[in-house]
Amino acid sequence: MEELLRAYSPVTMAREVVKETTVSGCPVKPGNMVLLSFPAANRDPKMFPDADKVVIDRRENRHAAFGLGIHRCVGSNLARMEMQVALEEWLKRIPDFRLDPAGTVTWSQGTVRGPRQLPFLLGKAM
Numbered sequence: 001m002e003e004l005l006r007a008y009s010p011v012t013m014a015r016e017v018v019k020e021t022t023v024s025g026c027p028v029k030p031g032n033m034v035l036l037s038f039p040a041a042n043r044d045p046k047m048f049p050d051a052d053k054v055v056i057d058r059r060e061n062r063h064a065a066f067g068l069g070i071h072r073c074v075g076s077n078l079a080r081m082e083m084q085v086a087l088e089e090w091l092k093r094i095p096d097f098r099l100d101p102a103g104t105v106t107w108s109q110g111t112v113r114g115p116r117q118l119p120f121l122l123g124k125a126m
């Protein structure tokens with residue numbers, strides 16, 4: 001779950017600048033919008049070896065999918081529990097499934113992302 005959160009970080013946030021300053025050497029002015037690209041941070045090769053690979057048993061995984069700092073997601077523990085229960089119950093009831101190779105996965109766009117169409121096949125592959 002943590003690795004999927006890292007690799008597919010579903011939430012991006014933005015901030016409106018209120019005071020002139022610089023961020024990592026980049027000047028920003030009041031009214032400017034700054035994108036907090038948690039998904040990009042989570043693919044930073046300095047932080048994560050093989051950052052573009054899903055390494056399902058990745059050990060060090062200090063990802064920022066729930067944000068950082070004072071606005072960090074207050075629902076992160078509930079979200080983690082919901083995802084764990086959902087995955088456990090799914091795997092109990094539907095242990096055998098796979099992506100439909102004839103189908104196309106489509107994704108929502110914008111600041112909250114996830115698959116919108118995920119064609120899959122039930123049962124063991126023949």
Ligand code: HEM
Binds near residue numbers: 010073079
């Ligand atoms: C996988 C599920 C979730 C992800 C990836 C996620 C991610 C995030 C992110 C990235 C932020 C923004 C941090 C920022 O603005 O700097 C955030 C904020 C927030 N999240 Fe979540 N979230 C999830 C689930 C939930 C749930 C289940 C709840 C509540 C039941 C929740 C409540 C909130 C609230 C209230 C904030 C605003 C906190 C603030 O501005 O101080 N989130 N979340």
